[in-house]
Every structure is written in C-alpha cells, then in structure tokens.
Amino acid sequence: MSAEEEVHMVMDGDWLQPLWQRDLLPPGALAAFVVGSTARGWDNARSDYDIYVITSTEQGWTSADAALSLELPSAHIEEFYAHNRRWQVTYWLDAQVDDIFDKVSWKAFESGRVTDDTLSYREEILLSRLGNCLPLFGEDWLADSLARLNASAFRSFVVVRSLGALENALEDALGQLEAGDLESATISTRLAFGHVIDALLESHGEYGSQLIKWRPNRFRAVAPDAIEFTRYWRIETMQDYDPAAPDAWIKEVLALCQDIAMRVETT
Structure with a gap:
C-alpha cells in the first residue's frame, strides 16, 4: 500500500484503529473526535492529525502533559507517527470541560469576571473546535457540549x-x-x-x-x-x-x- 493510499484509508476509514493498537483509548471514554485542519478539510500532506478524547477519570499517565491553569490539572497528550503523519491525542476530563464552561458562563461574564486571562490557550481552542469536528464516537456528549457552548457567553x-x-x-x-x-x-x-x-x-x-x-x-x-x-x-x-x-x-x-x-x- 502506498503512502497516499494509507492516508486515504485513515481519512475515510477507521480513525480509531491506530489508537487501539497503541492502547490509547481508555476504557469508558465518553467521546473522541478529530479536530483542527483535518476536521475542516483545510489540511495538507504535512498536516498533523489532532484528536481529542474525553474521559471521566484520570488514567495515571506520566508522559507529556500541557499546563492549563491553576484551577485545573494538566491535559495529557500522546504523540506518535502513523500513515506518514504525526498524530497528537489530547485527553480532557469531563470535569475539566465543566469547569471551562463555568468560566465563560453569563453570570461570570456579566459580573466582569471574564477577562483576557480567563481561559488558557488550550481551553479556548477546545471550545473553539467543538462546532467543527469529526466525531468518532460520543455524538451525544458532543451535541450536549455544543448546546452548552451556544448557550454560554463564550x-x-x-x-x-x-x-x-x-x-x-x-x-x-x-x-x-x-x-x-x-x-x-x-x-x-x-x-x-x-x-x-x-x-x-x-x-x-x-x-x-x-x-x-x-x-x-x-x-x-x-x-x-x-x-x-x-x-x-x-x-x-x-x-x-x-x-x-x-x-x-x-x-x-x-x-x-x-x-x-x-x-x-x-x-
């Protein structure tokens, strides 16, 4: 199979297989979705594949973490190469997402507590991508989160x-x-x-x-x-x-x- 055929297979086929093979899908995950340029059809041959996975409990990983804010624990990130692309899988706790939505509630906004520093870069990117993603599973979680986004002061x-x-x-x-x-x-x-x-x-x-x-x-x-x-x-x-x-x-x-x-x- 050529490199182009491999990429085509990933784009049109089973996105989850490379994650299953590397034991990167924790049991009981609530949702997984492709985000970024690939999800929007803006990617090119050098683009990364970015995937968000939503979980209900921490998994005890010790590799790469990305700092969020003082209130929230770090977001865990796994990276690997497959199908001639770099894959980046970011794991979010469902409770983290709840806290992020609380930060941009109308109550917070109208009280003046929403400032330039309210959200970290990664938190804002997460909310920004909810409406333009490719669901892999957990469509109900995504639909509920998108509804929360639209009802928020974001x-x-x-x-x-x-x-x-x-x-x-x-x-x-x-x-x-x-x-x-x-x-x-x-x-x-x-x-x-x-x-x-x-x-x-x-x-x-x-x-x-x-x-x-x-x-x-x-x-x-x-x-x-x-x-x-x-x-x-x-x-x-x-x-x-x-x-x-x-x-x-x-x-x-x-x-x-x-x-x-x-x-x-x-x-």
Whole structure:
C-alpha cells in the first residue's frame, strides 16, 4: 500500500484503529473526535492529525502533559507517527470541560469576571473546535457540549476581547501617525485590522483567532457582508501599501477598522 493510499484509508476509514493498537483509548471514554485542519478539510500532506478524547477519570499517565491553569490539572497528550503523519491525542476530563464552561458562563461574564486571562490557550481552542469536528464516537456528549457552548457567553467573551485589542491597536496607530512614526503606525494598523476581522468572524461563531494562519479560511467560511474577501485579502497582504507614502494606506485601513467594528455584535 502506498503512502497516499494509507492516508486515504485513515481519512475515510477507521480513525480509531491506530489508537487501539497503541492502547490509547481508555476504557469508558465518553467521546473522541478529530479536530483542527483535518476536521475542516483545510489540511495538507504535512498536516498533523489532532484528536481529542474525553474521559471521566484520570488514567495515571506520566508522559507529556500541557499546563492549563491553576484551577485545573494538566491535559495529557500522546504523540506518535502513523500513515506518514504525526498524530497528537489530547485527553480532557469531563470535569475539566465543566469547569471551562463555568468560566465563560453569563453570570461570570456579566459580573466582569471574564477577562483576557480567563481561559488558557488550550481551553479556548477546545471550545473553539467543538462546532467543527469529526466525531468518532460520543455524538451525544458532543451535541450536549455544543448546546452548552451556544448557550454560554463564550462568543461575547472572544468578541469583546478582540474589540478591546482593536481599540488598543487603534490608539497606538493614531498616536504613532500623529508623531510621524509611520513605520510603527503601519505595524499597529496591521494589528488593528487583524483584530477587527477576528471580532467580525467571532461574532458569526467562527472562532480560533489564536491560529492566525487560518484567518483566510475562516473568513471564507463566514463570507461576512461587512467586507468582501477580495478587499480583505488586499489589506491583509498590503497590496496597496506604498512605502513612499504609507500614511494614505494607514488612514484608509484605520477608518475601515472603525467602520467594521460598528457592525460587530457582541451578544
């Protein structure tokens, strides 16, 4: 069997077999699902296979762990190579997921306890991927978790955070522009544009702004009315930027950022 045929077999066949062979599926696991670029059809020949497994009890592993937060224990990770790809299997306790949802409850959000530091990177990525995954088993657990996500303040949390980052970048860019520091203003303007696009996409339920490389794919998935892809991409790639006269591009993009921000719904 060729390498391409092996990959095709994994994509279309039994994802769980490599895990069974390596004793990586604990008894009583509640759910398992493929996440990341593969689950969304954005992967390529060099992409990893990422799988989340939900369990009800700790298994006593001692290999790679990823720190989450002071309140939660670490998330266990197993890595191996099969079918010419690197596989990364991340194990989450069902109780961990409960705690993560508690952090982004409406009660927490409205009391002001939801801040930029509320969720760790891995916690936010977990919630971001629940709506775009490939279930292997545990569809009921996934359906319940997706319903909890949609009923939580998570969308408002990430949108407000992105808009806050936008405001900071706008202030930086305007101050640098006034001071004649056009190089720094250019960088701040690029940051502002990225933040407002992230806020726009997040307001449509397209999460994952930490993974900037997928922003064009996320944009196409939403196709927002506020800005067309061709204009978004011209700005993202700075096609109209003139190094000899950067202030024109800076002012245009900053005005666009403010216009888009006015159209973003936070709740």
